[in-house]
Amino acid sequence: MKQLILDYTPYCTRAALVENGELIDFSVERTNVRGLVGNIYKGRVENVLEGMKAAFVNIGLERNGFLFVGDSRVDRTRIQSVMPKRAKQVSPGDVIMCQVVKDQFGNKGARLATDITLPGYYLVLLPESEFIGVSRKIEDDERREYLEQLVTSICPDGMGFIIRSAADTATDRDIVYEAALLINLWEKICSDFKSAPEKSMVFEELSLFERALRDTFSEDVDRVIVNDAGVQEALQGRVGKSSIEVYNGERGIMAHFGLSKQINHLCDRRVDIPGGAYIVIDKTEALTVIDVNTGKFVGSSDLEDTVFKTNLAAADTIAKQLRIRNISGIIVIDFIDMEKKEHRDAVIERLSNALKPDHLRTATIGMTPLGLVELTRKKTRLGLDDFMLQPCRECGSGFEISDIQLCFMLRDELVDFLIAHKFKTIFVGLNPAVYNMVFESNIFERNLQNAWKDKCIWLYSDDEIKRDRFIFHESAPENIPFSLRRLQSCDDEE
Numbered sequence: 001m002k003q004l005i006l007d008y009t010p011y012c013t014r015a016a017l018v019e020n021g022e023l024i025d026f027s028v029e030r031t032n033v034r035g036l037v038g039n040i041y042k043g044r045v046e047n048v049l050e051g052m053k054a055a056f057v058n059i060g061l062e063r064n065g066f067l068f069v070g071d072s073r074v075d076r077t078r079i080q081s082v083m084p085k086r087a088k089q090v091s092p093g094d095v096i097m098c099q100v101v102k103d104q105f106g107n108k109g110a111r112l113a114t115d116i117t118l119p120g121y122y123l124v125l126l127p128e129s130e131f132i133g134v135s136r137k138i139e140d141d142e143r144r145e146y147l148e149q150l151v152t153s154i155c156p157d158g159m160g161f162i163i164r165s166a167a168d169t170a171t172d173r174d175i176v177y178e179a180a181l182l183i184n185l186w187e188k189i190c191s192d193f194k195s196a197p198e199k200s201m202v203f204e205e206l207s208l209f210e211r212a213l214r215d216t217f218s219e220d221v222d223r224v225i226v227n228d229a230g231v232q233e234a235l236q237g238r239v240g241k242s243s244i245e246v247y248n249g250e251r252g253i254m255a256h257f258g259l260s261k262q263i264n265h266l267c268d269r270r271v272d273i274p275g276g277a278y279i280v281i282d283k284t285e286a287l288t289v290i291d292v293n294t295g296k297f298v299g300s301s302d303l304e305d306t307v308f309k310t311n312l313a314a315a316d317t318i319a320k321q322l323r324i325r326n327i328s329g330i331i332v333i334d335f336i337d338m339e340k341k342e343h344r345d346a347v348i349e350r351l352s353n354a355l356k357p358d359h360l361r362t363a364t365i366g367m368t369p370l371g372l373v374e375l376t377r378k379k380t381r382l383g384l385d386d387f388m389l390q391p392c393r394e395c396g397s398g399f400e401i402s403d404i405q406l407c408f409m410l411r412d413e414l415v416d417f418l419i420a421h422k423f424k425t426i427f428v429g430l431n432p433a434v435y436n437m438v439f440e441s442n443i444f445e446r447n448l449q450n451a452w453k454d455k456c457i458w459l460y461s462d463d464e465i466k467r468d469r470f471i472f473h474e475s476a477p478e479n480i481p482f483s484l485r486r487l488q489s490c491d492d493e494e
Contacts, residue, residue: 004216006209006226007253011404011441012387015212016259017221023262025216026324028387029208035381036100036110038119038205040189041065042196043112045094055090056109057098060199063109067098090114097193097202102380118182118189121214122167122175123151125182126160137165147175154179159186209235215359227253250419255412264409266325267388267401273317277310281321283385283399287330290318294336307336308343311371312350319354328360328379335371348373393433401468403437410434410470411444417472418455425456428487429471435461435483444487457487 007014010031017025029035041059045067048055056064067090090096102111118125132152134144147168151161154176167175192202206214213224213235225245226232232244247253254260265271272278272295280291292314294306318333333351338344344367351373355362361378390402414428430438438444438459458476461483465471 001223002221003223003225003257004212004221005253005257005259006212006224006231008209008226008228008231009441009443011443013208014254014263015208016254016257016263017212017216018257018259021258023259023324024320026263026266026384027208027212027326028384030387034207035103035205036061037103037380038100039201040097040099040116040193040203041112041201042193042198043096043098044198045090045092045096048090048092057096057112058199059098059110059112060201061104061110063104063107065098065100065104065110065112066108067096067112067114095198103382105379105382116186117162118185119164119214120178120182122164122170122178123182124162124164125179125186126162127186128158129160130158131160133160133162135163135165135167138163138168140168143168150175151179156183159183225253225257251415252408252412254408255415260409260412264405266384267405271317271321273310273313275310275313277313279314279317279321281325281327283327287332288327290321290331290333292333292335304339304343307338308340308347311335311338311343311347315347315351316354319351319358322355322362322377323358323360325385326381326383328377328383331375331377333373333375335367335373337369337371344371351375403433403467404441404443406434406468407437407441407443409468410438413470414457414472421474423474424454425458425474427458427460427473427476429460429462429465429473429477431465431467431469432461432463432483433467434470435459438487439485458484459487460484 001020003018005016005018007016012028012030015027016023041057043057043059043065046056046058046064053068055067057067059065096114097116098112098114099116100110101113104110115129116127118127132148132155134148138144138147147163150172151163155161161179189203196202205211209226209231223245224235224243225247226235227247229246232246236244247256249256252260254263269282270278270280277295278293280293282289282291292311294310314335321327322331335347338347348364348367352364355364358377360380363376365374367373385399388402388405389399392398392400410428410430414426418426460477460480462471
């Protein structure tokens with residue numbers, strides 16, 4: 001069974017795709033810092049680099065966006081029946097419509113494209129590209145041909161569509177209806193573009209929850225559960241015949257469905273593989289390095305067989321971690337050395353097959369004799385590290401669990417403690433950094449009324465408490481610090 005679990009807090013939203021209780025995809029988006037990918041802007045070309053066939057475009061952000069003439073949001077490795085798209089030349093001073101294809105990272109501005117795409121559940125509208133593409137995941141030739149003919153018959157001149165894999169089980173009415181919606185959306189964008197001032201946004205991509213519904217629609221999700229009735233009302237009707245359930249239990253929604261521990265482990269460098277082996281994931285400024293180790297796995301016959309089986313299992317784990325953590329860019333994998341070429345080839349094939357369900361484009365280069373594999377994964381949005389980790393305050397060069405992630409961990413532990421002990425009053429000691437983030441984020445202020453109804457919860461900060469440690473007291477500690485502050489529940493009166 002596949003479930004889409006949506007966790008809403010005022011500070012951020014989290015979306016988890018789960019299959020038979022196992023986390024297979026996870027995304028986080030801050031409420032006040034949404035990503036830019038998919039947004040459409042009315043930009044002004046500031047400078048053109050002829051040698052690079054690229055331009056810098058002012059779209060009203062702190063840094064100019066980078067436009068490479070010929071960039072496209074279309075993943076052509078996953079569609080068929082495509083034709084070359086038309087290149088667009090730009091000059092300084094031109095006012096252009098452009099779409100963000102990669103968020104701004106560090107000192108680099110957003111990556112832009114003039115090849116606009118508008119995705120839906122069943123189709124992707126290509127308003128300025130004249131071709132029809134069909135997802136390779138639709139394998140039945142007769143169905144592919146029928147869908148291509150259907151979409152071609154309703155496609156306006158000068159436009160094109162990509163038929164997504166979800167269309168394989170859609171009705172003709174669903175497809176025709178969505179095509180009309182996307183075309184109407186494009187007409188509105190064009191109208192808004194004409195009246196919008198230069199260097200402004202004319203279309204904002206959907207929120208995380210809406211994108212999660214849209215992008216997992218083809219994955220046969222059986223249930224969609226959210227922890228907020230308002231969000232349920234806003235999203236209802238966007239998942240076809242499915243309905244969105246509301247979770248109102250005492251525990252946090254991720255903890256209730258057994259996901260909190262899995263999410264917390266996404267902060268770990270070490271990831272265990274069934275059987276005793278493990279991988280280590282290290283992030284550098286330029287790339288991500290993954291090292292494979294046999295650990296306690298000893299195999300059943302000889303060393304070569306043990307190494308081969310370890311590498312096969314590691315390939316599956318690596319593919320899963322890349323998707324869940326949204327690790328992108330250049331990735332170097334150090335598999336354990338294998339003497340036999342057929343074993344090396346089998347591991348590469350296993351890795352490539354494990355990467356196929358990934359919704360982002362990946363490219364795998366063959367293995368060297370030393371067992372090194374270079375992998376590239378398309379970089380669009382920030383990875384989970386940006387939310388769950390932060391630069392270490394002590395060493396300045398490494399990373400530590402972020403304050404906000406520790407707040408989520410505290411929330412789960414606090415609720416479990418209240419349910420287990422039934423105390424009316426509780427005092428919680430925290431590291432000052434986590435204490436401050438609790439009140440800054442407000443992630444405790446919703447959806448936990450049942451757990452702390454009629455409870456009085458006091459928080460205090462203490463420099464002696466480690467960041468990842470939370471101390472619970474039934475009675476007030478000695479020498480109550482000045483930082484003592486009550487955690488208000490939703491039904492408290494101001």
